[in-house]
Amino acid sequence: MAEQGKELKIFTTAQVKEHNTKSSVWIIIHNDIYDVTSFLNEHPGGEEVLIEQAGQEATEAFEDVGHSSDARAMMEQYKIGTLVDSERKPDLPKKSDPEWKESSGSSDVSWKSWIVPIAFGFVATVIYRLYFMS
Numbered sequence: 681m682a683e684q685g686k687e688l689k690i691f692t693t694a695q696v697k698e699h700n701t702k703s704s705v706w707i708i709i710h711n712d713i714y715d716v717t718s719f720l721n722e723h724p725g726g727e728e729v730l731i732e733q734a735g736q737e738a739t740e741a742f743e744d745v746g747h748s749s750d751a752r753a754m755m756e757q758y759k760i761g762t763l764v765d766s767e768r769k770p771d772l773p774k775k776s777d778p779e780w781k782e783s784s785g786s787s788d789v790s791w792k793s794w795i796v797p798i799a800f801g802f803v804a805t806v807i808y809r810l811y812f813m814s
């Protein structure tokens with residue numbers, strides 16, 4: 681996707697792998713490629729962790745840290761491209777995605793959760809009528 685007129689190039693993992701030293705650090709996060717060379721000494725998590733991931737897929741490491749939405753917005757300026765279709769991985773969920781979304785398909789579970797309060801209300805009504813209306 682081209683954002684703000686910035687053109688994103690298509691790269692292969694082999695091309696990314698060449699940028700695995702401190703002088704040029706590229707990483708892959710969620711199938712997009714980031715050149716974080718100029719960000720190394722600004723990264724609040726330190727340059728070492730980025731250099732460790734240099735030239736490779738870092739989605740899991742990135743998500744494990746639980747980066748903030750600020751961090752995610754910050755990433756955009758280092759994005760230089762995206763992976764070729766044939767090498768894209770099924771995307772990992774972003775930690776900021778609400779997890780309850782995944783279970784929203786099971787509608788009969790939420791339906792059953794109404795039975796207990798409705799039955800309780802019914803029983804309470806019957807007891808009330810028997811007790812007060814006799």
Ligand code: HEM
Nearest residue numbers: 714724725729733738741742745747748750751754755758
């Ligand atoms: C372009 C990519 C990245 C950006 C823009 C970025 C940005 C940030 C920011 C802003 C923070 C401060 C805390 C927060 O706001 O969440 C942070 C912390 C951190 N980041 Fe990154 N980060 C990137 C990639 C990575 C990667 C690939 C790793 C791999 C392990 C990593 C590991 C860490 C660690 C360990 C911390 C410290 C967490 C803490 O002290 O609680 N980051 N990063």
